[in-house]
Amino acid sequence: MNKPNNSSLMKAQNRINILNLIRTEPVSRAEIARKTGLTRAAVSLIVDNLLKENLVIEGDAVKSLNGRHPTLLHLNPSAFYIIGIDISRQGWLVVLTDFSGNIIKNFSEEFKKTESDTVNAISKNINQLKKEYKNILGVGIIAPGPVDQENGVILNPPDLKLFNNFNIVKAIKDATGIDNICFKKDTNALALAEKVTGNRDNFLYLLADSGLGSAYIKNGSLFQGASGFGCEIGHISLNIFGETCFCGNKGCAELYTANPRIAKTGGQKDYNTLCFNALNGDKKAISALNYQGEMLGLTLVSFINLFEPEGIILGGDLINGSFILVPKIKETIEKQALSRATRKIDVCVSSLKEDARAKACANLVIENYLAR
Numbered sequence: 001m002n003k004p005n006n007s008s009l010m011k012a013q014n015r016i017n018i019l020n021l022i023r024t025e026p027v028s029r030a031e032i033a034r035k036t037g038l039t040r041a042a043v044s045l046i047v048d049n050l051l052k053e054n055l056v057i058e059g060d061a062v063k064s065l066n067g068r069h070p071t072l073l074h075l076n077p078s079a080f081y082i083i084g085i086d087i088s089r090q091g092w093l094v095v096l097t098d099f100s101g102n103i104i105k106n107f108s109e110e111f112k113k114t115e116s117d118t119v120n121a122i123s124k125n126i127n128q129l130k131k132e133y134k135n136i137l138g139v140g141i142i143a144p145g146p147v148d149q150e151n152g153v154i155l156n157p158p159d160l161k162l163f164n165n166f167n168i169v170k171a172i173k174d175a176t177g178i179d180n181i182c183f184k185k186d187t188n189a190l191a192l193a194e195k196v197t198g199n200r201d202n203f204l205y206l207l208a209d210s211g212l213g214s215a216y217i218k219n220g221s222l223f224q225g226a227s228g229f230g231c232e233i234g235h236i237s238l239n240i241f242g243e244t245c246f247c248g249n250k251g252c253a254e255l256y257t258a259n260p261r262i263a264k265t266g267g268q269k270d271y272n273t274l275c276f277n278a279l280n281g282d283k284k285a286i287s288a289l290n291y292q293g294e295m296l297g298l299t300l301v302s303f304i305n306l307f308e309p310e311g312i313i314l315g316g317d318l319i320n321g322s323f324i325l326v327p328k329i330k331e332t333i334e335k336q337a338l339s340r341a342t343r344k345i346d347v348c349v350s351s352l353k354e355d356a357r358a359k360a361c362a363n364l365v366i367e368n369y370l371a372r
Contacts, residue, residue, distance in 0.1 A: 016370050018032055018047065019055070021035060022073050023075050026072035028070035029047055054076055055076055055099075056074065056075060057073070057074050057075075077102060079135075080098075080137035081129075081136050082097045082366065084358050085141040085361060087141065090110070091111055093358065097362040103359075120175065126176045126178070136178065138369070140181075142183075142190075143160075143168065144158075144160055144213070146232075149185065152169025185213070186357065187214055190205055190315055191217050191313075192363055193360040193363040200311065201310075202217065203312065204311075205217070205315055206296070206318065207316045210258055211234050216231045234254035234299075235252045236303070257296050257299065259317055262291070266282075266288030268288075293321075297331070297336075298336070300329065300332075301336045305337060310345070311346035312346070
């Protein structure tokens with residue numbers, strides 16, 4: 001088999017770069033040339049091919065100060081359809097999106113009694129979508145960590161015993177006949193989707209539920225470590241004499257920051273109720289969120305001292321408590337991070353917000369397609 005030469009590799013990379021620019025936001029040919037450093041002739045050649053392949057469409061011309069009206073390029077939403085599977089601790093979601101990540105249909109249920117019954121229920125919906133939509137690009141699956149991303153196995157996430165050590169990729173492939181399946185830990189997938197939506201290249205994504213998850217985007221790429229277990233910030237020890245975590249370590253950060261524990265500390269039935277009551281002045285709820293913010297801040301100081309990301313992004317239900325968490329995290333970082341004297345770390349909420357997990361599933365398949 002002939003290996004591609006440097007010229008063909010360069011052309012392929014230029015094509016990928018242009019597609020990534022277009023999917024981030026509608027953009028003109030001239031703007032693509034400016035951002036990529038390519039000549040306008042080279043940009044036009046690639047864009048014309050993308051238009052012929054129906055991957056890209058032209059939108060309306062926009063007004064410009066110099067009198068010209070450049071036409072903006074968009075991904076063609078109907079070029080492909082994508083199926084996403086979100087495995088969470090509350091149940092499962094199957095979603096159909098177009099090539100731009102817009103949600104068309106979704107189905108969700110609680111888990112069945114057995115893993116096989118649950119997979120059958122998920123696959124029934126997928127097979128129905130396959131009949132209705134012929135141009136399915138692939139399936140993206142996300143699940144709470146820890147997972148074995150390379151082999152498609154959900155390992156032993158807390159509070160998700162139904163799927164312990166379960167090969168979800170093989171099960172779905174066998175039940176649906178779809179070979180192109182992308183699988184990642186939910187925080188990794190959410191961070192990758194945040195990179196596109198928020199147009200960021202260097203940040204730590206933070207997600208808290210019954211544990212504390214994170215993912216690090218470094219120079220535009222997902223940092224995963226040698227075997228995919230890198231960046232488990234929830235298992236930084238805050239107290240070496242503390243309670244034993246399920247991982248075997250003592251005093252892990254998630255023991256002090258997980259949402260159910262914070263809700264209990266604040267005397268509330270669940271985390272979202274805690275956030276609502278804190279917003280309405282409940283002093284105990286406010287105190288609990290301040291405590292969570294401080295513990296998150298202390299955890300992040302260790303990460304910042306090692307990697308110094310440009311920003312910290314809060315996702316999931318942490319967004320609901322961000323009116324207290326963001327200033328408290330900033331305050332803690334600015335007191336203790338080694339870089340505090342020279343620069344401030346940006347702390348903000350995710351740009352994904354609604355349907356974040358569904359969009360993260362679709363983005364896995366789109367990213368994989370563009371990488372190929």
